[in-house]
Amino acid sequence: MWQLAGKSLNSRLLCGTALFPSPQIMRQSIIASRAEVVTVSLRRQTPSKNGGSSFWDFIKSLNVHVLPNTAGCRTSKEAITVAQMARELFNTNWIKLEVTGDDYTLQPDPFALVDAAKALITDGFEVFPYTTSDLIVAQKLVDVGCKIVMPWAAPIGSGQGIIDPRALQTLRTRLPNTTLIVDAGIGKPSHATQVMEMGFDAVLLTSAIALTNDPENMARAFAGAIESGRLGFESGFMPERNMASPSTPTIGTPFWHKEAISK
Amino acid sequence: MSYHVVIIGAGLIGRLLALELHLAGASVALLDRDSKEGKHSCAYTGAGMLAPYAELEISEPIIAALGIESLSLWPQILKKLPQPVFFQEEGTLVLAHPQDQAELIRFKSSVQFRLENGGWQKLAIARSDTNVMFDCNQPSIIALEAELPRIFTNGIYLPNEGQIDNKQLLEALRTAIEQANIPWHTDIDIASVSNRGVECKHLRHHSKNVVAELKSYDFIIDCRGLGSKKDIAQLRGVRGELLLVEAPDVRLKRPIRLMHPRHPIYIVPRENNRFIIGATTIESEDMRPLTVQSALELLSAACTVHPGFAEASILESRVNCRPAMPNNLPAIILPEYTGSPKIIGVNGLYRHGFLIAPKIANLVLAYIMNKPIDDYAQSIFHKGDPVLAISH
Ligand SMILES: Cc1cc2nc3c(=O)[nH]c(=O)nc-3n(C[C@H](O)[C@H](O)[C@H](O)COP(=O)(O)OP(=O)(O)OC[C@H]3O[C@@H](n4cnc5c(N)ncnc54)[C@H](O)[C@@H]3O)c2cc1C
Numbered sequence: 001m002w003q004l005a006g007k008s009l010n011s012r013l014l015c016g017t018a019l020f021p022s023p024q025i026m027r028q029s030i031i032a033s034r035a036e037v038v039t040v041s042l043r044r045q046t047p048s049k050n051g052g053s054s055f056w057d058f059i060k061s062l063n064v065h066v067l068p069n070t071a072g073c074r075t076s077k078e079a080i081t082v083a084q085m086a087r088e089l090f091n092t093n094w095i096k097l098e099v100t101g102d103d104y105t106l107q108p109d110p111f112a113l114v115d116a117a118k119a120l121i122t123d124g125f126e127v128f129p130y131t132t133s134d135l136i137v138a139q140k141l142v143d144v145g146c147k148i149v150m151p152w153a154a155p156i157g158s159g160q161g162i163i164d165p166r167a168l169q170t171l172r173t174r175l176p177n178t179t180l181i182v183d184a185g186i187g188k189p190s191h192a193t194q195v196m197e198m199g200f201d202a203v204l205l206t207s208a209i210a211l212t213n214d215p216e217n218m219a220r221a222f223a224g225a226i227e228s229g230r231l232g233f234e235s236g237f238m239p240e241r242n243m244a245s246p247s248t249p250t251i252g253t254p255f256w257h258k259e260a261i262s263k
Numbered sequence: 264m265s266y267h268v269v270i271i272g273a274g275l276i277g278r279l280l281a282l283e284l285h286l287a288g289a290s291v292a293l294l295d296r297d298s299k300e301g302k303h304s305c306a307y308t309g310a311g312m313l314a315p316y317a318e319l320e321i322s323e324p325i326i327a328a329l330g331i332e333s334l335s336l337w338p339q340i341l342k343k344l345p346q347p348v349f350f351q352e353e354g355t356l357v358l359a360h361p362q363d364q365a366e367l368i369r370f371k372s373s374v375q376f377r378l379e380n381g382g383w384q385k386l387a388i389a390r391s392d393t394n395v396m397f398d399c400n401q402p403s404i405i406a407l408e409a410e411l412p413r414i415f416t417n418g419i420y421l422p423n424e425g426q427i428d429n430k431q432l433l434e435a436l437r438t439a440i441e442q443a444n445i446p447w448h449t450d451i452d453i454a455s456v457s458n459r460g461v462e463c464k465h466l467r468h469h470s471k472n473v474v475a476e477l478k479s480y481d482f483i484i485d486c487r488g489l490g491s492k493k494d495i496a497q498l499r500g501v502r503g504e505l506l507l508v509e510a511p512d513v514r515l516k517r518p519i520r521l522m523h524p525r526h527p528i529y530i531v532p533r534e535n536n537r538f539i540i541g542a543t544t545i546e547s548e549d550m551r552p553l554t555v556q557s558a559l560e561l562l563s564a565a566c567t568v569h570p571g572f573a574e575a576s577i578l579e580s581r582v583n584c585r586p587a588m589p590n591n592l593p594a595i596i597l598p599e600y601t602g603s604p605k606i607i608g609v610n611g612l613y614r615h616g617f618l619i620a621p622k623i624a625n626l627v628l629a630y631i632m633n634k635p636i637d638d639y640a641q642s643i644f645h646k647g648d649p650v651l652a653i654s655h
Contacts, residue, residue: 021321022591023499023546054499055546058589104362157524159365211369213376 002201004179005094005126005148007065009036012196013226014067014181015219016206017041023058025215030062033209033219037065039096041072042086067128069096074109076116083120095120096150096183097129105155110137118144130183133167135174142178149175150183150204153195157207159187162194172199189218189225196229197237264288264632269476271453271461272486273297274304275616276609278436279340279624280484281445286343287628291445292476296452296490301433305488308583310505310531310539311432311617312518313337313425316395317355318615319377320370323592327377328639329619334425336621344435345442349534352425353517356399356407358418360567366522371396371419396421408515410569426518426531427617448473456485457494458602482631485601485608488586489548495596495610500548500584503614504557505541507579512571513538521568526560530568537578540565544614553580587613592643593623595630599646607631 001008015035020026030038040059059066068086073079076099083095099116101109108131117127121144129141133151141149151171154160162168163185172180182195183204192203203226212218266289270277273295285291297303315330334352341348359367374396397403399418404411407420440447451473455462461477485491489500515538518531531539543557558580565572588594588611596608609627612619626643629636636644 021323022587022589024590027589054548058499213373 004037004202005128007036010034011036011223011226012202012230013192013223014039014183014202014204015209016204017059019206019210020215021210023055026210027058027062029209029215029219030064032216032223033205034223035064037067038062039067039069039204039206040090042068042070042082042089065094066090066092067094067096068092069130070098072100073098074100074112076112076119079112079116080119080123083116083125084123087125093124094126095128097127106157107155108132110134110140113137114140114144117141117146121145128181133164133171135167135170138171138175138178142175146178148179148181150181152184153182153191154185156184158185159208160185161187161191165194165198168195168200169198189221192222193225193229193232196226197232199233202226266290266481266631267479268292268482268484268631269294269480270484270486271295271456272488272490273299273447274301274486274488275306275309275433276612276620276623277484277486278433278440279620280486280609280627281447282343282436282439282443283624283628284631285440285443285445287632289631293440293445293447294451294453294473294476295447295449298449299437299447301437303583304433305583305585305612306429306433306616308503308505308581309429309617310529310541311427311429312355312529312531313352313427313618314355314421314518315618316374316378316421316424317357317520318618319374321373322377322615323590324377324380325592325639325642326615326619329593329622330615331423333619333621333623334423336625337425337427340621341435343439345438346431346435348431348435349428350425351517352423354407354420354422355424355518355520356404356418356420357520357522358404358411358415358568359522361414361416363523364417366524366527367417367419370522371398395423407517408519410514410571412568412570424518428533429617432617446472446476448476453487453490455493456483456487456491456601456606456608458606460603480605483603483606484627485596485606485610488610488612489584491586491608491610494601495608497589498610499546499587499589501587501613502545502547502549502582502584503542504545504553504561504580504582505539505543506553506558506561506577507533507537507539507581508565508572508575508577509535509537510569510572510575511536512574513569515569519568521564523564526564528561528564530565538565538572538575540572548584550582550584553582585613585616586610593619594645595623595627595643596645597630 011034013035014037015033016039068090070079070082079099099109099112117129120127128148130150131137138149154163179201181202182200186208209215209218264287268289269292270281271294273293281291281293301307315327397420399420401416404418452464492498515532520529540561591613594611598604
């Protein structure tokens with residue numbers, strides 16, 4: 001069990017709902033992933049308004065916590081408006097805050113992000129900001145009141161894995177009391193294990209599951225990988241040994257070994 | 264066949280079934296809330312691509328199997344129609360910009376995976392023992408489509424695919440149905456078709472014929488597409504938007520699919536320098552006209568495929584919601600499931616209506632006439648499949 005914004009959860013995998021071949025495969029994959037939080041894009045999967053209700057009913061039938069996002073917003077003003085709509089429509093104060101700075105890479109605009117986060121926190125939202133692995137941006141987000149920060153491992157949808165492990169490690173070390181969820185860039189289960197071993201609190205995935213040949217099994221693979229990484233982190237790793245120069249004196253070494261070496 | 268069959272919904276599958284049942288000897292009647300032009304049907308919007316292999320990128324192998332059979336059925340159907348319908352089998356070309364090469368790799372790997380794991384290979388091989396998917400380098404891309412810009416250095420060619428002009432097809436089916444003297448009642452809004460019977464809005468305004476039609480029948484086939492939502496709870500709409508343009512400077516012979524991580528598009532040539540540029544896929548039942556965002560995505564992508572589109576005129580924008588089941592597969596819903604011994608539902612054609620309609624129509628006829636059903640197609644017959652049962 002761990003706590004995410006006041007909710008007790010078992011799973012440390014958060015799953016997106018877009019890009020799956022069909023709602024049925026999405027449902028089976030989310031069940032296989034054991035995720036208890038799913039993200040939903042407000043812009044394009046709007047419930048009640050504009051009649052997106054069938055897909056929304058489908059998500060509701062999964063009985064999971066919904067984390068609406070502001071995907072597609074390019075300014076803080078736009079993101080704030082979408083967040084407010086999401087609060088009404090999905091009946092939650094959770095918001096995954098995305099403010100796009102570059103249309104092709106979908107790299108977040110850190111300045112607009114911090115502005116929007118500040119306004120939304122004042123307005124009572126639980127903000128999950130999607131950001132790069134830059135320490136200062138993360139620090140500013142914490143300064144304006146974010147309890148959760150979601151750095152990327154690599155650009156969204158790229159599947160490149162951890163492009164800057166040192167930056168991620170720095171974030172973890174310098175923000176020990178912030179919930180850090182790696183969002184975007186993960187391609188393989190081993191990438192997820194790696195970030196969990198670094199001590200990140202959770203991982204958010206979409207493409208790495210949805211865009212594969214067998215999403216349901218990939219979801220299962222990620223569930224295992226994330227659990228392994230976390231268990232490893234909690235158990236404390238054995239220190240790495242430098243085997244090149246023996247640290248123990250050779251006095252106690254049996255003579256037949258010595259012979260073997262001298263041969 | 265001496266049955267009297269009432270078909271509700273004269274869109275794509277409704278029209279096709281009416282004609283095929285009539286030719287099989289049944290007495291048929293058609294009802295639709297729309298006029299015979301069918302402007303509100305999804306079929307009026309559709310791009311008419313017949314792409315059994317390319318669709319494997321996101322669809323299950325059964326779609327390809329139904330599509331491959333249907334591709335060989337279309338020419339026979341078109342021969343029965345009194346008007347010409349533009350139909351060709353020039354294959355599909357799949358492209359991606361240099362920075363999006365990963366999308367091409369993913370496309371190929373998905374298609375390959377489903378080709379190899381589909382368990383229906385025999386069918387594919389029966390149609391053509393040659394390869395169904397080729398890698399293209401720049402010279403082979405230019406050999407296929409001479410006007411494409413040189414930025415496209417890699418592509419995938421799927422030779423065994425085709426396309427059909429949706430509007431010409433709807434018109435030709437209409438004429439065939441009229442010439443066969445099949446009664447076709449327009450402006451009849453059927454609110455519900457269920458074990459409680461057929462609920463018709465404002466029936467008193469309509470002729471006695473309709474009332475008579477609905478009093479005695481052997482089968483009702485519900486083909487209302489998304490209009491059946493009230494009766495088929497699992498049905499949902501998936502919004503799609505596309506544009507029809509006239510581009511005198513563009514000569515492309517075959518459908519082109521441009522892969523992109525977020526905004527994949529296709530360009531489908533029609534006769535007389537006209538092209539369909541489509542289509543968005545949005546999980547929403549919103550029927551409002553084309554949005555600016557979608558228009559920008561579709562048109563800017565099209566201009567990168569051929570700069571000649573910049574000078575094209577936009578003739579039409581079309582929007583509709585594709586009727587889909589949760590598994591995005593077609594469903595022939597049997598009386599055991601509809602709750603009435605006489606009602607059959609044919610729905611969930613999603614983005615594959617043109618691709619699979621001929622085979623779907625054959626399967627419905629086979630069911631009614633108690634003929635054997637192909638093993639691979641059994642799974643689309645629903646008698647009450649618990650997989651589809653979602654709590655609402
Ligand atoms: C943008 C777009 C692009 C597409 N491109 C392709 C493509 O390239 N290739 C392909 O194979 N497929 C394509 N499709 C999908 C294809 O158009 C559909 O699968 C197909 O039209 C579905 O056929 P249908 O007969 O089930 O429904 P429809 O064609 O929608 O017909 C339903 C009929 O029922 C009638 N009806 C509805 N409600 C009632 C009521 N209450 N009372 C009486 N009548 C009613 C309607 O008026 C209509 O005539 C596309 C769809 C869209 C939206």
